[in-house]
Amino acid sequence: MILEHAILPVRPGSESNFEDAFRAAQPLISRQPGFRRLSISRSIESPNLYLLLVEWDSVETHTEGFRGSADYEEWKELLHHFYDPFPVVEHFTTVTQPIVNLTSRA
Numbered sequence: 001m002i003l004e005h006a007i008l009p010v011r012p013g014s015e016s017n018f019e020d021a022f023r024a025a026q027p028l029i030s031r032q033p034g035f036r037r038l039s040i041s042r043s044i045e046s047p048n049l050y051l052l053l054v055e056w057d058s059v060e061t062h063t064e065g066f067r068g069s070a071d072y073e074e075w076k077e078l079l080h081h082f083y084d085p086f087p088v089v090e091h092f093t094t095v096t097q098p099i100v101n102l103t104s105r106a
Contacts, residue, residue: 001094004054005092006051006087008052009087010050026038029075032066035061039052062091
């Protein structure tokens, strides 16, 4: 499993439209072979920045599979015009397992 990471710098003032477009785009990625999970979070300090995390079976299922698909072309049409500048995407592999605080009640 690999983790795709991208900070998405959305043009200020278009955050609501971006979030609507992202909801519309989610099925395009979630139906891809090798897709596992996706989360998107919005920055508290910089509300036009979003953190995209996507789990894939491998780097290739993302870079060759999804990015080579017709669904990616639609994804680009829905989302890429919101970014300024265009985000940098990186892929990570697990070094240690997550630590969970079982006593916290957040």
